[in-house]
Amino acid sequence: MSSKNNVDILITNASELLTCKPFDPKKPKTGEDLKDLVIIKDGALGIKDGRIAFIGTSTDAKNITAKTTINAARKVVMPGFVDCHTHAVFAGSREDEFLKKQQGIPYLEILKQGGGILNTVEKTRRASKEELLQKSEKIFWKMLEYGTTTVEVKSGYGLSFEDEKKILEVAQDVTKKVPIDIIRTYLGAHTVPKNTSKENYVKEVISSLEKIKKYAEYCDVFCEKGVFSVGETETILTAAKKHGFKLKLHAEQNNQLHSAELAAKLGVVSADHLEYISPDGIKSMVDKGVIGVLLPGVPFYLMEEKYAPVRELINNGMAIAIASDFNPGSCPSYNMQLMISLACLKMKLLPSEAINATTINAAFAIDRGNEIGSLEEGKKADVIVLEVDNHNKLPYYFGINLVEKVIKNGKVVIDRGKSSIVDKH
Numbered sequence: 001m002s003s004k005n006n007v008d009i010l011i012t013n014a015s016e017l018l019t020c021k022p023f024d025p026k027k028p029k030t031g032e033d034l035k036d037l038v039i040i041k042d043g044a045l046g047i048k049d050g051r052i053a054f055i056g057t058s059t060d061a062k063n064i065t066a067k068t069t070i071n072a073a074r075k076v077v078m079p080g081f082v083d084c085h086t087h088a089v090f091a092g093s094r095e096d097e098f099l100k101k102q103q104g105i106p107y108l109e110i111l112k113q114g115g116g117i118l119n120t121v122e123k124t125r126r127a128s129k130e131e132l133l134q135k136s137e138k139i140f141w142k143m144l145e146y147g148t149t150t151v152e153v154k155s156g157y158g159l160s161f162e163d164e165k166k167i168l169e170v171a172q173d174v175t176k177k178v179p180i181d182i183i184r185t186y187l188g189a190h191t192v193p194k195n196t197s198k199e200n201y202v203k204e205v206i207s208s209l210e211k212i213k214k215y216a217e218y219c220d221v222f223c224e225k226g227v228f229s230v231g232e233t234e235t236i237l238t239a240a241k242k243h244g245f246k247l248k249l250h251a252e253q254n255n256q257l258h259s260a261e262l263a264a265k266l267g268v269v270s271a272d273h274l275e276y277i278s279p280d281g282i283k284s285m286v287d288k289g290v291i292g293v294l295l296p297g298v299p300f301y302l303m304e305e306k307y308a309p310v311r312e313l314i315n316n317g318m319a320i321a322i323a324s325d326f327n328p329g330s331c332p333s334y335n336m337q338l339m340i341s342l343a344c345l346k347m348k349l350l351p352s353e354a355i356n357a358t359t360i361n362a363a364f365a366i367d368r369g370n371e372i373g374s375l376e377e378g379k380k381a382d383v384i385v386l387e388v389d390n391h392n393k394l395p396y397y398f399g400i401n402l403v404e405k406v407i408k409n410g411k412v413v414i415d416r417g418k419s420s421i422v423d424k425h
């Protein structure tokens with residue numbers, strides 16, 4: 001019997017096994033390919049040593065023996081969600097701003113009043129590393145419960161070397177307590193801290209790059225009117241590139257600044273938000289293969305009408321991903337199922353497009369497309385089982401957690417419906 005016929009976990013009878021396999025293994029999905037989830041009906045999936053060892057139909061799997069069998073009859077089995085844009089490590093909460101937003105005070109105005117990001121900066125600076133770690137532990141377990149198995153986390157609530165380092169260290173240490181993978185991004189240029197000029201702070205961010213490099217894979221800048229200009233963003237990201245960072249960029253969120261063109265010029269991995277992107281911006285991103293990360297939870301939560309022009313992006317050949325942008329101000333939710341519903345309702349994505357955008361394309365947006373984001377032999381066994389029988393029910397039931405089981409690195413880490421596991425031990 002070959003090792004393939006003897007696995008640790010075997011999932012069988014899945015009504016739909018969404019492989020999300022890309023057409024080209026090196027590239028995220030675009031155009032028509034984005035609609036294709038590459039579904040196996042009556043699917044089966046074998047896991048061995050943390051990796052996917054077998055994928056096929058239940059009939060193909062009938063000779064496979066397993067230590068644990070999961071009967072996924074009338075259930076969808078798919079890759080774990082990859083949340084490729086969050087600000088998940090912070091202290092406190094900002095429900096007071098919720099009331100301001102209801103009264104129609106705009107986000108940038110709240111920022112000017114010393115609220116917004118600076119409010120969280122103050123609380124995060126005051127919090128000890130241990131306090132931040134305890135809060136983060138709860139958040140990342142919850143994320144797992146909602147089916148997220150890999151998450152990108154940005155710093156940006158410290159705004160000094162020591163406090164930014166504290167956040168990035170927490171994002172590392174929490175993975176010793178919670179079985180989730182975290183990709184770390186240095187966002188020192190999130191806003192300008194109090195009691196310093198922007199000019200001085202840009203210099204400070206640049207001079208901290210060398211020291212902060214070992215704590216983060218990516219460098220990101222909040223390029224926005226009243227925050228960092230296109231010129232300042234270019235200066236910071238050019239320096240970051242020299243220090244070996246991969247790049248990301250908060251681009252065209254509230255104003256058309258042509259930061260998408262800058263994103264293309266710098267060769268960033270992804271440019272995120274894009275509500276106000278121009279046709280030239282779209283073209284330059286597509287030419288350079290920059291992924292557009294869209295964050296529908298933000299305009300939804302800020303009660304804004306303008307969403308990223310997703311159909312235009314897709315029709316022009318851009319690869320798009322969807323993320324939560326989980327943060328305490330403009331999107332206090334990390335529910336990726338809700339983000340899929342919002343992408344369908346507010347941006348008119350098809351359910352299949354939104355699912356590919358939160359799995360395989362999101363994996364490419366953090367440069368992990370070869371490792372996660374789709375169910376293929378050899379890839380990491382990050383798998384979720386949903387308590388619905390077809391993928392259109394994922395956006396249809398909105399705000400409800402449909403995740404029944406989460407398998408991370410080949411181990412069942414969340415089980416909200418134990419009855420269907422048959423364990424041979």
Ligand SMILES: [Zn+2]
Binds near residue numbers: 086087250
């Ligand atoms: Zn963000």
